Amino acid sequence: MLKTITKAALASSLLITLGGVASAESLVEMQKNASDWVMPTGNFANHRYSEARQDQQGQRLEDGAGLVVLDRRVARP
């Protein structure tokens, strides 16, 4: 739930700060947010890559910070 709130707060702050500028600037920022998948190609560069070890502010999360990421260890059934 906490994550959901953080996400919503981020979304509205993006609207406030970037609402008046062209879409590219906000999409350029939004594509860096690993919580979302904002365009068909993943990002403008077509990487289809996720930096799922970061939180919404782009900070590297410490181990145990609560965000679960799929890595080699946990992908196994």
Add this chain to the structure above:
Amino acid sequence: MVPAWSFSTGVLRGHEGNPLVIGDTMYVHTPFPNIVYALDLADEATIKWKYEPKQDPNVIPVMCCDTVNRGVAYAPAEGDRPAMVILDQADTTLVALNAETGEVVWSVKNGDASKGETGTMAPMVAKDKVLVGISGGEFGVRGRMTAYNLADGTEAWKAWSTGPDDEMLVSPENTMVLGKPVGADSSLKSWEGDQWQIGGGTTWGWVSYDPDLNMVYYGTGNPSTWNPAQRPGDNKWSMTINARDLDTGEAKWLYQMTPHDEWDYDGVNEMILADVNVDGQDHKALVHFDRNGFAYTMDRESGELLVAKKYDPAVNWATEVVMDKNSDQYGRPQVVDQYSTEHNGEDVNTTGVCPAALGTKDQQPAAYSPETKLFYVPTNHVCMDYEPFRVAYTAGQPYVGATLSMYPAPNSHGGMGNFIAWDAGKGEIVWSLPEQFSVWSGALATKGGVVFYGTLEGFLKAVDADTGEELYKYKTPSGIIGNVMTYEQDGKQMVGILSGIGGWAGIGLAAGLTDPNAGLGAVGGYASLSKYTALGGQLTVFTVPDQTAAK
């Protein structure tokens, strides 16, 4: 890793592309009739709104390779304009929907389905524009990329793939080809008569954008017809990587990969923008895995050709792409007579050509990991027989002019696909996983060192990014031709994939075809798919169940 939840789209045709997630909303699209669902991820994926256009079903028979759609694009709100979700409908209606309500904000016609022009691609939003191409290379459609203004759907620019310079937005002096100005009338000089007007070069793949250079990149498809004898010349600018200014559409550089195509090796596959080191030098590169079986690494600023190597050893129609700048063949593939349908002529069956028309890779997009610096590429391992014949053009009727049959690459592992890791600086395969069928699913790479893809049998697979070792697989309800995506929900990473057999490879099942030569030659080769899967239309979302597992 386990399935967390699933959603039925209500449509039983090939599901290409992937959903989007913005905040707590997921946008899921379907093949024809091109429904868009907005799902509320904060409320157990209930349906916030649903858009279902009314389209003339007569568009279905003019879609060459199933009634696919590759997804919607998202445009953030700006000023008074709401955030929008933009859909390229099969009937070429480009429609912008209010992302909150699903109401139509604007709608524009991007083509004419009565001429065989259809919409299948995912539009691309960049700055104040949305870019969309056109499908119909099997109907003599004249390809073009069109940019529309997000504000109201009016046209900003249109760049035709063939014809006069001004219509292609090509400058004889400023548009470069392998380091030299292209010169006047580069397209017109490469066709006989007015064949360029029905000459294809359609634009149904993926678009990429470099915000720093303000340039967009995309490829053009096959020249029409598939019978090369009917269109002497290089047929420019079909089969070409386009680098254009986003604001004006002007071509900065062009590179034609397969001059005078004889095999239907469309050049529309994705252009991946990455920093690549070639021979000790760092480049702002563009990496492209072409249908023709060569993987190209180019300098995306200048259009210089850096690497062109086969990414499947089975490729036999050409020996190499000439890299010597002083050669008059510089940048051209060296065609092998035995596999040249032009050399062997009309009404002659040229056999054993690798790859088949659907290419060493079709539109199913590769992924790139900045961590491993590797490209993860879903591939086809399929060869063909190809017999061209003379065909007359009638608007809205198939304009193919070749009979094809397809089969697994001979003298190999017997399967029809591989999933490979590729070093784009060296032009080498790092590892390769054999697959029974073509891998017609787009890949996903993650910082966690896991790479995902789907298979035509319906498996979602997770493999180790360094070694290719299989970590997990799960059989979804139908064959996968969609692209894997990921997002976060309630603090957990989720992985989503659309199932629904179809597309060109699965057209036999999707359209109920049984003649082995039907489906442009694909039906026979993939006939045994019916042993593994059946029609479907479903999103499956996976997660890691136990948070402590990550520590």
